[in-house]
Amino acid sequence: MKEIYKKSNILTDAITHYCPGCGHGIIHNLVCEVVEELGIMEKTIAIAPVGCAVLAYDYWKFDTTEAAHGRPLAVATGIKRARPELIVFTYQGDGDLAAIGTAETVHAANRGENVTVIFVNNGVYGMTGGQMAPTTLLSQKTATCINGRNAKRDGYPLKVSEMLAVLDGVCYIERTSVHNPGAVIKTKKAIKKAFQNQIEKKGFSMVEVISQCPTYWGLSPVEAVEKIEKDIIKKVPLGVIKDV
Amino acid sequence: MSDKDKKVLITGNEVIAEAAIRAGCRFYAGYPITPQNELTAYMSRHMPEAGGVFIQAESELAAISMVFGAACVGERALTSSSSPGISLKQEGISYLAGCRLPAVIVNMSRGGPGLGNIAPGQADYFQSTRGGGHGDYRTIVLAPNCGQEFFDLTRLAFDLADEYRMPVLILGDGVLGQMAEPVKLKPGIKYEPAHQKKEWALTGNKTGKPKIIRSLYLGQGVLEKHNLELKKLYDKIEQEDVRSESFYVDDSEVVLVAFGISSRICKKVMQEARKEGVKVGMIRPITLWPYPYEIISRAAAKKVKFLVVEMNMGQMIEDVKLAVGGKAEVHFYGRTGGEMPQEKDIMEKIKQVIK
């Protein structure tokens, strides 16, 4: 039988702790495939977040450090400035990147740090039990807005990619998703570009991946990907936000 | 005078920066705060000349995390701040301790709590010596009291940090940081990229076996095991790395105990008192952790009286009492809110204690 698809060699054989239908596993695999294809494994350093992907180092074979919640881009700055020859990427959730780590994110982007950011936006705080995140959509129900996010009380979903795109230090931002095979292929292309940019020393590159969280959206895995298609990407459009 | 013995007039803040560069530090990140601004400014000029990295960070949270990043790849890294900024750095210091990463942190402390003032203070003793951030850990705390010691102990701080793979704190204050003193600048070590000697440093996975830097240990008993490894390290440091200086302890009625700038004032008081025939000695802890409990405890057995002098409401006195264990009288004289103890007031207190 011809093997037409297999997981990346950079992934370990560990069984992940991710929930059924979670997008993290797909995104891990894409990052690993891209690094493998670019042949940069031996000089790549990963920064794992505090969030559902906190144990990413159990699932991939990159030399990896953890970072305090919200601080991956400050840690990435330290690594990349100390060893510019390394390829450095952060892997962060929306709470990590756009709430507690907003300052670190904005300033790393504004300094034009030559790093790659994989920003996994699942619209909730998965790790801590599905609370409201900065990216939670209006009327979306979470553990801390059980009647749905209310702009008066909770403010609006933070358009963090659009915010970062206006900064001069930013080279590339694209929003993608992994809710169907076509979307996965586009995400892989975007991730590849974000690494390629770093290799070419072009500056701060980020891929925002809209990722399904069936558990804390209160949906089945199938319903969750349908929600992305029918609802989320209508409100948070996919595509290139900045490319210079 | 040979060039070797030449001294330069330099502030404490600047001498730390120069000593760090000469100790092979090639990474500095900081955020402005008085009274340590001269250190950041010096680094901004001289670190690039040395081929190192200088970053003015967006906050102390970011600065310590940048240092964390540089430490991950084996670089000798430094950050500095003053009290309110050190509070913010505690997150990163706890992570450095948990991840077993070496780094040096300077606190030129000022009056607190809150924004306090920008006058010199020693009110961060508890924070410095009790870990400071969350969790079960220690940091080595060095407390120099003059420019030369800032130079010498800065180099030592980097050596200890690397040897034990842990954060080391240098605790000064606004006076020591901003006062210029003559200092002999010893030649630098030959710069060798530190990571080549640190087998744990991240390099990119070249062997198939990834290196992981983490402080997260889930599962029953796993974190306890990790922490007990730390404990072993801390026990060794308590055995081997206590530093202090003593004067006339065997021939004293009253022994002053003071560190940092307070010890400079106390030394002067001691000398004046002895001229008057009052038998005053002094113990000066140079490491605040590990603390010189033994030296104090031995002095206590000789039935001297202790007078602890600090620029706070009484923090180190708790360690002195621990060391003394009820075997001798322990008195306190302190000024708080950024005020300095005056020689005549200390003298007055000594006389009360003797009575």
Ligand SMILES: Cc1ncc(C[n+]2csc(CCOP(=O)(O)OP(=O)(O)O)c2C)c(N)n1
């Ligand atoms: C300083 C600090 N505050 C809070 C937490 C608790 N915490 C852990 S993960 C998390 C949220 C993670 O959400 P997100 O970044 O969106 O990632 P996800 O879990 O959804 O993948 C929080 C609040 C922490 N570990 N540290």
